[in-house]
Structure formats: C-alpha cells, structure tokens
Amino acid sequence: MGTNPFRPHTENPDATARGYLRYKEILTYIDRDYVDSVDADGLTNYAVAQLLGKLDPHSVYIPAKDRDQVDAFLQSSFDGAGVDFNFFRDTATVIATLPGGPAEAAGLLPGDQLLRAGTQSIAGAHLSTAQVMQLLRGPRGSALSLLVARPTQPQPLAIRLNRGRLPNNSVEPGALLDDSQTGYIKINRFAANTYEEFKAQLADLQRQGLKRLVLDLRGNPGGYLDRATRLADEFIAGSRKIVYTAGKEEQYNSQTYAHVAGDWEQQPLVVLVDENSASAAEVLAGALQDHDRALLVGRRTFGKGLVQQPIALQEGGELRLTVARYYTPVGRCIQKPYGPDRASYNRELTERQQHGELNSADSVRVAPGPQFRTDHGRVVYGGGGITPDVFVARDTVLHSAYYTRLQNLGVLHAYALTFYQRHKTELAGLRFAQYQAVFRVTDTELDGLVRQAALAGMRPNPVALRRCAPALRNCLKANIARSAYGPEAARAILREDDPELQQALHVVQDSTAQLALLGDK
Template sequence: MRINPRSFKHSFLGLILISGLFLAFTNPGDRFFEIAKNLDIYATVFKELNTYYVDEVDPKKSIETSIEALLKSFDPYTVYYPESEIDEFLQMTTGKYQGIGIILSDINQSHRISFIEENSPAHKAGLGIGDQIISINGTKLGETPETDPSVLMKGSAGSFVNIDVMQVGKTAPQTFSIKRETVQIKNVVNASIIRPGVGYILLEDFNASAAKEVKTALLELKKQGMQKLILDLRNNPGGLLTQAIDICNLFIPKGAKIVETRGKVEEWNKSYQALNQAVDTETPIIVLINNRSASAAEIVAGVLQDYDRAVIMGQKSFGKGLVQVTRDLPYRTKMKITTAKYYIPSGRCIQALDYKHKNADGSAKAFQDSSAKIFYTQNGRKVVDGGGIVPDQLTDKKPLSGFSQALLTKDMLFLFASDYRGSRINIAPAENFAVDADIMAKFTTWLGKSNFNYEAPVETQVKKILESTREQAEYAELSELLQKQAAQWKTNLERELKLHAQEITPLLEQEMIMHYYLQKGLNTWSTRKDPSILAAVDLLGKPAKFASILSRKEKP
C-alpha cells in the first residue's frame, strides 16, 4: 500500500496532538505519562527524519521495521502482520490458500519445487519435486531479488498463472498455464492401519480443521478394526488452542478439565473443559513427540499424559507454554500478542524460556532444571514443569554426523534425487524401495563430480596442529611426517560415505521416495522403517508393560 507523503505528515501531526492530550490530562507520576511522552518523542524523531534526512524516507518500510524491532524485544510469538502478509496469516489459521499447491525453496541458487500437494493444480499439470521455476507471469526469478516467488504464485481461485519451468530430465524450459484453486492444507497427512489392529495418525498442524480431521480419521480407523493407536505429533509446531482442546476432548470424558490460561488481563483468564462426549476413552494410545513438538501439540501430549490416557514416547518437547490472541489493527493489519501462559490439568506450565528476565545479550533465559516443580498425573505419576513435556518412554535420537549435516545443509541429497528422477522414470514402489549398493555407488560418483565441499574433523584438527607449530623448530619435521600420512587424515568423500552409510541411507531413501511418490509414499516408508514408530508398535505389543507405565504410582 502506497502512503501519500502529505497524508503521512498529517498522521504524525495527529499522533503528536494525541500525545499532547495525554500530556495535558495525565498525572506526570502516572505510567501513561511515560507512554505519551515517548510516543511524542518517537513521532517527533520520525517527523525530523522525514523532513531533513538526505534521502527520501519510505514511511511504510520504516514504520514496519520499528514495529518489528519493538515486538522482537518481547518474545518471538508477538508478531505484527502488515496488510501485505494478511493472506499468509489467514493461511496459517484456516489452512487454506489460493494457488497451485507447491512450496518453492531456494536450492543451488535456483527456485525449485520442494513440496507438491497431491492432486493439486500443479500436480495435475505434471510438475514434480525438483523442477526449477524460471519465471512467473513474465517475471524472471533471480533478476529481482526482492520479489517473493510464493506471492507471485498465489492469486484468486479461477485465475491462471503462467510459469516457465525447467523440469528434471528436460533440456529446455516449458511454459505451463495453471488454473489456481483453493488449496486446503491437510493437518492429518496419514491415517492408516500399519499393523494388524494398530492405527496410526500423523498430525502435522493445528489449523481450523485439525480436530475435525482427527475425529474423521479416528472413526474410520475404528471401522477398519483399530484396537491400538499411535498419534504422531513429532515436528508439529502447534497452532490454534481451540483445536488442541477439541482433539483432547476426543479421548477424555465430557466435563474433564483440559487447560487453563492465566495472564495480566484477569477477565481473559479462562478454564477450558471437555464440552462433548469423548469418541474413545479406552483404546491404548502412544503419542510420539520430539524437540520440535510445540504449543498446541504439547497441550495434547501433556493433557493425555496428565490423565494417564496415553504413553508419551520420544524426546523432550520444545517447551512453549504461551498463548497468543490476534488483535485487529487499522488498515487491514493485525497483531498476534502473547497474553497468557497455559496450565494443563496437573497444574504445570511447560514454558521453557523466560522472556521477561533475559541474558545480557538479549536472549531468553532457560528455566533451570533445579527450579522445576513436581506435579502428579491422575494416577500419581511424577511430572515436572518449566521445560517441555518429558516423555514416559525416552527414545534416543543420535545427532547426525557433521558429514550428514553438510549433505543436508547443501541440499546434496535433494539434488541427487532430482537428477535421479530426471534420468529414471520409475523406482520400486514405496513399500519396497531401498537404497542399495548400486544407488549408493551412483550417489558416490555423482557427489564426487558435484561442487560439494566438506572437510572432515580429523583434517581440520591436523591443519590446526600444523598452524599452531608453524613458528616452532619442530614444524618442518612434523609437517613432513603428517604429509606422508595424508591419505589417512585428508578428507575422502568415498570413505566418509562408507563411514556414515548407516545414517545417510535412510535420509537418501526418504528424499528419493518423496521425489517419486510425494507425501503419500513417504508415509508408507515411515510406517515401515521409522525407528520411533517401530518402538511404539513394539510397546503396544506388550500390554502388561504398557499398562505398568501408566499405573506406576509415585505420589507420596
């Protein structure tokens, strides 16, 4: 939105007059005096800049920058949405947007499709993961860095977008004219029977249709003979509080307390109960979480843990115990404000970071484990606050090696899978596909010809030793000795691949399956090979052990 400079000056004069009214009608000792005084200072500073600064001042950009800096001083969840980002905000809350159903990522200095919604307009047009978008409606990407490709891609349903695409395996770009549609982002991306009697629901988000999707999936799985359930909340960043409450209500009785919010505005404090009859209060449940399960995902996991309704398995969750509300602002802008903390039935708040008392560098302090308070579940099991949901059954998650992290950071697995799809139309079905010796050999050759650079830790250390002894008498002898052993310490990609094959193989399998079979194929792979899912299936197959975890009383 373009702002008329003259109107802008009048707006600031109005702000100054309003500030003046504050000054006239408030007691200097009142905190409102400080608010009015500083608003007056701010308005005056901007007026002076607008009048005298050497270059033309962009009021929209400057004000948005100052608002963002202000909100950043509070917490990461208090956010301003200018008019240009309202569609993005609505997409997050409703799960709907108007476009063609793809996500673009900046990979290898090009804009590539990194995700494509099955049966979306883009998918039906023949586009796939790895395809490079060159231009959108005549705007060549890369020539105007400030242009956001995702914004160019979106438009009203029924309109067409013209894109030039270099598809994998092709030697020349093609032009596609694709009709935009309203795309619904799914919350439940997998709901299936993965073993006899064992149902699995993968919930990736908490937008406005999350509870409805989970209920539908739950009822359908019960029809298919589900007797045990795995609810996967790993990597789920959360979303709407109402959806978390409604999902909890599916598994706990009507009238049970679910969550309580407490903040500065007392009349906004509220206790939420289960308002409806539960769909299922008996089926054994395992909830999978990890360190990227946050907010609404933590509410669901924590509530089911507090009522001993499910065994929580995985790694400690993120620890976001804060609640935000959205406030409408002038000119079709909005602000999301942290207004409260939430407390689950045991009485604990799982917020991990203290944004009120920050470190000297401005970063939030983590609550110390020593300050964690002990609470108890309905059956008397110990649980603690102040740092996320601690699983009942911890599963180890070994950190990736530096080599594997480098492959992921530089998108080498993605690029290889794209090249592979460009040269081979088919691979084995997702349920049977495996990266074998032949594919790994091809990847090794491809990686050696790529621009991938990596230095193994041992080589880094040897170089540091040589550098630290450069001025010493022993340097020449040490250098000569180490150079003779160079084959042992210098980085060799083939050796690194063999050394880390156990962790690289499943990463490459996932990437290749995603390229060929999209999310549906990846779901099939995960339920067959994912260690956390396999561990959950194993525990559900041991009813006595499962029951003992939930009945273990520790309350004095």
C-alpha cells in the same frame, strides 16, 4: 480483536499517554528536520520490534504485507498451482504435482525444471524457496504462465494454467503398522481443519480394525488452541480439565474442560513429542500426561506456554500480544524461562544439544520448581516444556553436519529425481509393495550421490559417507518412491527407519507398561 483509535490504559493513563506523545513528537522532528531523508515507516517498525523485544519472545508485530502469508499456514486450503519442488544449484525442479491440481492438469511432470513464472526468471535468479512459492501462489482462477525445461525435450515448454484452491492438510494420512492393529497418525500443526481431519483419519483406521494408537506431535509448532483442546476431548473422558490460562486481565483467564464422549477415551494411546513440539501441541501432551491418559515418548518439548491475542491494527498490520500463560490441568507452567535477550532464548535448543540433553535423559535440565502429581500419583515437573515418560535420543546421523548439508543443498532430492528419470519405466512396472520389499539403494547410487554433491561444491568425505550410509539409503529410497508412487509412499518408507516411532510402537503394545504407569492406584 479491534481497530479502535489509541486510548490510554485506565490503570496508568498518564504514563501511557506521555509515552505515546513523546514517540509521536520525536518521529515528527526526525521526519521533518533530520539532515538526511529517512524512512519513517521503517523507523517505526524498528522501534516496535525493540519495544516488543523487551516483553517476551512471542509478542510480535506482523506488517500488513505479511499477514496473508502468515495466516495461510493455519488455513485449511490456499490458492496456487499445486507444485512441490526442490532447489539444487539455483534450479527449481518439480518433485511432484498435487493430484487433481492445476499443475497436474496442465501437464507439469516430476523432473521439469522451472525456468520462468510469468515475467520473473527462476533459474539462476538466486530466489529463495519462499519467493518461488509466492510466484506460484495467487488468487483462485488467476492465470500463471510457466516456462519449463523437460529432460526429454530439446526446447523449453510453455505451460499455462489457472490457479485453483488447494487443500492444506495439517494431518497426514493415517496408517496401520506392523500387526495391522496399531495405528499411526501425525499432526503437523493445529490449523483450521485439524480436528475434522483427525476424526476422518481415526474413523478410517477404526474401520480397518484399529486397537492401539500412536499420535505423532513431533515438530508440531502449535496453532489454534481450540483445535488442540477439542482433540484432547476425544481422548479424555468425563469432565476433567484440559488446560487453563491466567493473565493480568480477567478476560484472559479461562478454564477448558472435556465435555463430549470422544472416540478414543479408553483404548491404548502413546504420543510422540520432541524439542520442536510447541504451544498447542504441548497443551495436548501435557493434558494427556496429567490425566495418565497416554504415555509420552521422545524428548522434552519446546516450552512455549504464552498465549498471544491477535489485535488488528488500523494500518492493516497485526499485533500478536502475549496476554496470558498456559497451565496444564495439575498446574504446570509450560513456558520455559526467558528474559529480554531474545538471542539467548533462541539459542536454548542449541544449548540443549551442547550439554547432551538430546542424547541422554540424565542430561535433561528444567528450571527448578515444585513437583506436581498426575491423577494416578506420578511425579511430573513444570518449568519448561513437557518431559516425556520414555526418553529416546535424537538420531545423531540425521542431524550430523554431513547429512544436514546434503539436505540443505537439495542434493538428496536432486539425485533421487535423476534416478527416477533414468529408471521410470522399470519403476512403473513395480507395485509399491514390491518396491518397498525388494528395492535397495546400492553403493553405485551412493557414489552417484557424492558426484551430485560435488556439483554443488561439497567435497567428498568418505568417513562421513560411511557413517551416514544407512540413513542416506533410506532417504534416497523414500525420495525415489515419492516421485514414483506419491508422498504417502515416501512416508511409509521413512517410518520403517524411525527409532522414535519404533520405541513408541513397543510401548503402546506393552500392556505391562500401560498398567504400571497408567493403571489405578
């Protein structure tokens, strides 16, 4: 990373210098002589985007104003109010407050509607979720004034708080499932503190008697490669290779090996992946598969195997330039094919769905290429992502147009909050274990959900409702539990109705499958 002034590349100095001077000259003429006033900065951003678009899908320019927001995704904490909210009919309603955070301390409650933050109106202002999040975030210690509507109060309430430092965990709390010996840990991204968070969760489960582990990498878009390789080292014994990179410049060629005695090198391990597992998540999954250390369950991963180098620019922006490719230990290239047309690249996941790959293992298509063999002789392929050992079809109900629209309109969260407000006293009298065992979402609640959806302009669809009813009941039960008992309660309920997780639990407990696929040959 650096901020050095422009210097032509030593291998092609004339061409690089000519291009630089030509662009500088043309932009100068446009800015000075063009018939209308122009936004020179905007033109430059457009030109840079077009330039990078000719390279690959992952080389990008990040303007200075966006760097903090982009970087925050991979940090272990951030400054803010500690509010989780749902948008429904252009109204932001508090779902939960972070325990110990400024909003909780100031008295904000689930069900409160955010009317204004500072001088900025929220209700009816047609703001996006990201815009409201930016209003709530700010430097630690800075003051934030909120005006909220509370269902039990006739007048809006003014709430004042000072923003604080809030955890931004990348690893969800671990849990022991079914027989209380199989553990489950989900990693949402590879951020600054991911390795330490994982170690803490694993140690806690081990103290409770952990014998088998399911590691969930579904939806994990990647992040810091070194956090993923440190995690791989926890599972891979000896000094075996984890990943290597190869680029045009020798400085970007690297090989990473296991080198520490990990905490889970011999015990049964299954890894969940899907089409949204990408980059560093694919590096981890590929290394575990190549060394026959784990069985992979789910669907073919995204296929992002390009390495980006962050380069700080003088004006405060950042260039993330692809400088190398990732390869798994046996030599598989993770990256799926791409060309100059980014739109086609971005449609690739939709095309997987259209030709049936997400519903049938027989429809999986990868680019033709050589076969590779794992440590124990199993055949694996490169050419676009990591193909799991055990295929599980995507739940068509959860991705149906009806269910997806209910989610996108905020209807499910909105109805769950309404239900929670009406039944807060009864729910307070139930322990979560009782709620989990006995609470059922009835047809009456589903009818209420349909009425709530109608308020958002969604017409009733009895056929789609019947098809989605089991998933809707489970989702509503989880959302109500989140308001009443916290986010981990919601996750526990959703895990019960997760077909991919249930398949992973079956596989990790199947000693015959473990021996057949992972045993010495």
